[in-house]
Amino acid sequence: MSQYIVETQNLTKKYGDHFSVKQLNLKVKEGEIYGFLGPNGAGKTTTLKMLLGLVKPTEGKIKIFNKDLNIHRTNILKNIGSLVESPSYYGHLTGYENLEVIRRLINVPKQNIDEVLEIVRLTNQKDKLVKKYSLGMKQRLGIAASLLAYPKLLILDEPTNGLDPAGIQEIRELIKQLPSKYGMTVIISSHLLSEIDQIATQVGIIQKGNLIFQDKIEKLRKSKSIVKMRVSNLAESYRILQSNNIISTIKNGCLVLNNCDDEKIAQANQLIVTNHISVYRIEEERRTLEDIFLELTGKGGSL
Known part of the structure; x- marks a missing residue:
């Protein structure tokens, strides 16, 4: 199973x-x-x-x-309930009447209509003709229809x-x-x-x-987190980390560590400091899903 x-x-x-x-x-x-x-x-x-x-x-x-x-x-x-592409509706009927048409087709209790209207917050608009609904209200009516059978x-x-x-x-x-x-x-x-x-x-x-x-x-x-370190001697710090199997790159005057956990970052910091190099700043670059998405898809496709 x-x-x-x-x-x-x-x-x-x-x-x-x-x-x-x-x-x-x-x-x-x-x-x-x-x-x-x-x-x-x-x-x-x-x-x-x-x-x-x-x-x-x-x-x-x-x-x-x-x-x-x-x-x-x-x-x-x-x-299964679904809303694929734009919702279908009868513009000359009210929101309630549109849901009643679907309710009869799928044979669910009448009380479900009021319940789903409440869920999508359309109760006060249920007697309004759908052709007078805003785009957002039509979308919510489509979701209400998809929820009718729970x-x-x-x-x-x-x-x-x-x-x-x-x-x-x-x-x-x-x-x-x-x-x-x-x-x-x-x-x-x-x-x-x-x-x-x-x-x-x-x-x-x-x-x-x-x-x-x-x-x-x-x-x-998590898999795409980046930590930047600003230090007094970039080249020497990079050499120290490489010789201790901590993978880093140099970018825009900073050491960049990819996919490192807290222990690894603490180890990198200690190695640099014990070699008499000043660490000015350690910062995590918080990346949105959008950044990661663009990287994964090679900035491809229209967004």
Whole structure:
């Protein structure tokens, strides 16, 4: 029995000679907020559509809730809520009426409508025609629709697209509470790196259809930490560290140590000081997920 709620094996989608998604091995654990990151055109939406059975893979396997999507598609999709690309709605109906249409289709209790309207904070706007909704309200209505059946898995494709800063903040806070409050696992795709930085517990980075990183978000930050040392004798300090197997480089008048833990930094400091060289400053360069993302993807793709 796999520990993953979503698992793909060599998932591939090819259009002619072009690979939109190539040999993708996603692993999403229960209760995670999995941030699926990549530039526009990297293959995010195609991947999510394959998970939802909307696009047929060229090759590879998809397992969701430990079941093969090919064989158990109907049962699996009953437990997934999704918002892919922009939400669909009937402009001439109210927010409540739009949700009632979907509720009848998926056959869930009527009380769910009021509950999800409360979750996305649309209760006061439920009797307003959707064509008079702002972009942010339409987006929240789309999320409300995806929550109607209280799914085990929620898949959101760029849910903050086109929203103003206040709207982005609202959606972010909403998503963050779903795993603990409702036991949901969330996959959220975005090219807004700052969003994923603040919301995700796990990250997958896709570039030109290839998964180039997948792990805890802390590991991504930690693995890329940089410590700078400003010293009185740069060349001699560099030689001392090299001879003691502490890897460093010289950049902009500083010694730069990559991927060093606290003990290694303390050791480097002690070695330099005991050789009568002054250490003026030791500082960690705090790097955003955006910096790391740009480095991993070779500053490729539009952001």
